[in-house]
Amino acid sequence: MSPPPKPERIPEEFLPWIDQLALRLEALRQDPATTAGHLEERIRQSCLELHRLLLEGEMQLRADSVELVCEKCGHPLVKGGRARTKFIRTMAGEMHFSRGFGTCRACDAIRFPADHSLGLSKDSIASPLLQEVSALLVSLKPAEHAATASQRVCGIPLNHASLSRDARRQGERALEIRPELDRRRPAASTLGQTQPKPFTLVIQIDAMNLRERDFWNETEAKRRRGEEFTRWHWTYTATCFRLEQRCVQGKKQRAFITERSYIATMEGVEPMMKELHAEALRRGLASAERVLVLADGAVWIWNAVGDRFPEAVQRLDLYHAKSYLWAVANETFGAGSKEGRKWLKPLLKKLRADKAPDVIQTLQELAPKLTPADAKEAARRAIEYYSNNEKRLKYVEGERRNEPVGSGAIESTCRQLQCRMKRCGQF
Ligand SMILES: [Zn+2]
Known part of the structure; x- marks a missing residue:
């Protein structure tokens, strides 16, 4: 195991966090009612705070180091005034950083180079990871339910309006990217x-x-x-x-x-x-x-x-093809009956052996004798289906070629x- 980091090497802004964590752990140790559940929950919350501190610090560093040039044309920006604050919702809660901005005279537009460099879009305050998680949650559950799940799964509450908005945004982005991917398809x-x-x-x-x-x-x-x-x-x-x-x-x-x-x-x-x-x-x-x-x-x-x-x-x-024969058997002998299965067996075998004409012939001979009317109708439909699709009922060759049937x-x-x-x- 590597030795613990020396205290002087821990950045100063983390020291209050470490103190807080130590206090919390101490309180939990003193409390005899503490369970593994309490421990995990408190440690998770503390780690979320660290997550937030680290992320906020890194984003601020990037914002401070980005050059004030236009991301579209590379022209230097004419300074727009005092730095502005950007709020952003992340998996660790809300955070902010300040960044410079300016006007590109060539494009005649106001630019925030740090936002572009960090991949943050102008019209969304959710971080890319939060957007992705929102889309995933909403795709599995209605937004109202996803909101309650998010608290337990992610450790932070997400309201259902922003969940569904972020999910929708991901979908729209996918639709935008799609034509571009098609264009890039090699000839x-x-x-x-x-x-x-x-x-x-x-x-x-x-x-x-x-x-x-x-x-x-x-x-x-x-x-x-x-x-x-x-x-x-x-x-x-x-x-x-x-x-x-x-x-x-x-x-x-x-x-x-x-x-x-x-x-x-x-x-x-x-x-x-x-x-x-x-x-x-x-x-x-x-x-x-x-x-x-x-x-x-x-x-x-x-x-x-x-x-x-x-x-x-x-x-x-093949499964669809078989279902027409099953319908005849079910209508004639009753759904799932032993008799029906016995009758079906040789016919299914013939279907699988590319002998659709034999199956059609059997059904044609049988149809007039069938009762009730539903059975007759099922036989008529099966005959029609197999006749229309005869050339598509080739499974022997498929098997030989190891193709799916x-x-x-x-x-x-x-x-x-x-x-x-x-x-x-x-x-
Ligand atoms: Zn420009």
Whole structure:
């Protein structure tokens, strides 16, 4: 263990903190009712104060050392007068530092070089870390609940209005950065040169309904005017990755993907496909030997795929494909019945063995004899589904190539989004 620092080497401003800490610890030692909980809480609070002291000191040092020049054009600033105080909310509570400012004559603007150097934005008083933590908390819980959680988790209370404001700001920032990232995407040709090994690019697409709180403060007026609006919006999602980056693990052969892109947008199918195409290019679409698209049976997906990825091999998610047969069994024999399972077994096997025409034929022969009407209807739907998607029901080849036969990757993405946005009070 290293020796404790010599007292003279501790900066003077920390001495009151050390004294305070010593007093507090002494008081806790004297109190027989002190538990591990009390100890941890008091020490945490003391450390937060140290955190605040250190951070404030470092920010002031930086503010004092920054040159008074324009961050946009580098021109020296014309001094604006006495230094101004900047207040900032951090994970250790509120703090402040003073910094100089001035006018850039070339840009005709007032500049605060220290703020820019510290990465603090003009319109936010929350530190970057606090903003990130707020966004994370609000994404997991409604802002009202996140506010109570913040006190226990972070040791400082955060009110729900500032939590949701900071989270929103992070979201808006992400939207701003996105087009810039797309622009910086390397050209397809250069990607082609660096990826000489043949590979398969896998794309998975899905959609879900999410709630968004729009028309803030206008909903009552809208209702009175009899205007229709919905808070539920279709969210279109997709993911793409290289087959070689998909591995299977464990007894259950669970797949995981080491590197992938994903897209989620409420803007519509076309904007989603545009972003997906950009991501696919980034992952080497131009030089992919084979492109495989997996999805459920939604018609819009296959139409959009035909437009954007005309060369792609299309495959239906096996789980969705099976669900049509399950529906027939459940309606005919009762949900989850033993008889139903017995009837299903050979048909599911055929579906898996690329024998969709056999399945269709069995269903066609069976349909007229089925009762009740719901069973007949389920059979009709299954026949229609398998007939429309016959060329997408190729699992044997998929297996041989070690390709996924289900769209689990995108469904797990959807599940994450749903967990974050479908809770009570969450938008
Ligand atoms: Zn300037």
